[in-house]
Amino acid sequence: MSWIWSIVLLLVVTLLPRVGLLSLYRDWRSAKDREQLEDALKHLLDREGQGRHASPESLAGTLNLPRVKVTRIIADMESQGLLETRGAQLHLTTEGTRWAMHIVRAHRLWERYLVDEARMPLSRIHEEAQKREHSFTEAQLNELDAALGHPTRDPHGDPIPTREGVMPSLESMPITAWQGESPARIVHIEDEPAIAYEQILAAGLRLGQVIRIIERTPQRVVLSDGETEYRLAPTVAANVSVAPLPESETAKASAISLADLTHDQQAEIVMLDDAVQGFTRRRFLDLGLTPGTLIYPELGNFFNDPRAYRVRGTLIALRKDQAAQIWVRPV
């Protein structure tokens, strides 16, 4: 008798609606399909942004899937009215573009959130956002957007699409195309392929940094921020995009970081670094570290980290990493 009960139990566990194994598998399957479809949409949008068009081959490469599977995805997307095939080229329809923009917006806003509010290290946010980008509704994104103060760039410097689904244009060029001796500002570091991204971060380059090109040969590109020299292979350097300096940078040029200020040397705060956003920036402003304020280091501990600074009559301790993000001018 007991084997009958075993079979009945097995059937119930498998077939139960909603919580049964079969239906759990189906849910997982459809979520997986949706993610693949959305990743395909992103790839198409990415290609169009670069002025090229995607092909089944490029799609198979990006999604890391066999051709047969990709063909099925393309057919599926076509039947949903998301893309059109013209020969070997794949084109997004208006509906497809709208959906793709939604995913990109979700990805970039979420990255912004992870850096600004959750204060996660830069090297981990892309992976995290890749997982979460599929689970936001339009309304949730608008709420997130407002809560973050309507940011226009993600932490890598990429523009965030507006709620109307328009991608703001970005004037920048790869550093390999930057001409002349004049300093430029890093506005974007491409996070794919990951190997190149890791190399750029490991070299010490970061977003918002002002650099000059010192040397350019087919073997290497040498950059300098005035103190440190950075060497990159040209193929890696091409993943770093730069733009001309905005006006605030001229102010920064004559400033030093608070961490470099010597003991008891009075200084005036010029600005908070652009890399400081969200929570940390609000905290700094709340403490009264606003431009024009007088500040001087008064107290250090064994390692001079943290140091305590006298500002507006109160004593505030900051770690070296934080102080390095505040630009001051000695007075």
Add this chain to the structure above:
Amino acid sequence: MTEQTLNPNDVLAKAEALRNNLSSGFRDEIVKSLYSEAETIAKRAVKAAKEKKYDLDQKIDRLVTSPIVGLPIMLVLLGIIIWLTVSGANVFSSAIANVLFGIGDWGRALFESAGFIPWWITGFIWDGVYLGLAWVISVMLPPMAIFFPAFTFLEDLGYLPRVAFNLDWLFKKAGAHGKQSLTMAMGFGCNAAGVVATRVIDSPRERLIAILTNNFVPCNGRFPTLIMLATVFVAATFPPALTSFIAAGTVVGVVLIGVAFTFLMSWILSRTVLKGEASAFTLELPPYRRPNVTRILYTSIIDRTIFVLWRAMQTAAPAGAVIWILANIHMGDTNLARAIADWLNPFGLLLGLDGVILLAYIIAIPANEIVVPTMMMVYMGAGMMIDGPGTSTGIYNLLVNGNGWTMLTAVNLMLFALLHNPCATTIITIYKETKSYKWAAVSVLITLGTAFLVTFLTASFARLMGWA
């Protein structure tokens, strides 16, 4: 003239359109203008004393944060507070215990003289529930009533932020926040209070690290166990005049081991489950000020002592009941407590402890204060929690000659008392602060795992070397 009505949606749309024209730094400008407005008002309304005001503060700050004397000052202050708590609590504890146990005797006598009340009701109420409560109050109240005011005094003085300032480099290395030192200091009073105190850490990741590792700082409730062991096994070999200092010194040593484990666990956590870099650290160092006695008493007694005691009493009463039941249900010629202890014994011996100790810790999950009385109860075969032999020689004889304790048992019990799982009050507090069953469970798993691992390793090592 036509009256124009404003439609909320139009206003929103207008704002939306105007927003795009804002410069990126407009938020900074807003804060800047707020500050300059505040400064103008302050200048008009407040007469500033001369700049010299900071001179004394600066001198004190140089001293307490100096490389040479900064750290010793901290340790000496910690030692003084622990010594005050330990020696002061002793006096009050026995006084309170006398009164409360007297009431218990009187209540039991009243029930017995009534005639119609069965013995097990009398025993359950007076030797179980009431005794559990009385024990927790008499052991817990005096040290808290001494420790919390002393701690609040340093807090009110403005010294504590300087400790965070001094130690931050260590916490930074461990991927944690300097203010964790404050929550640890609070943990000496009570780990539940320490967990609540982590609210001062504004970054969620670092706060979670502080919550999960707070239990490695031994609280007042665990001091009696440590003090008993330090007195009986360590201080007994020294002249009697030094006993309280040696005991306090041993406890400080154990505390430092706990601090080392806090750093180790913070470091491990910040490289595994709570991966991330040490983030924004800002710490205000307020000017020193004369402590306000009424405020100190109010905060330390009402907000901290009574709050913690009330939570502990809620869990101690049922624990007292369970202990009484275990001691009074007999199976053949042993009671249930002894039977469970015998069953746990092989595992206990593996950890260099014994079954009775493990049983005491299982029953004492609601409150660590009753670990020692429960152990004494089982060792002496009594039907309720008891004090044990009055002198340290008596305790030594009972444990070593009567129940096979060695130095290894004493050392491992100290380690286990330091590292084991948080009490029920603290677990509940962790759940309330994190709003997550997961983190509450993690806090139990990592502490219990560490305790088992460390005691197992020391026991194996000692046996390998032939010491035990």
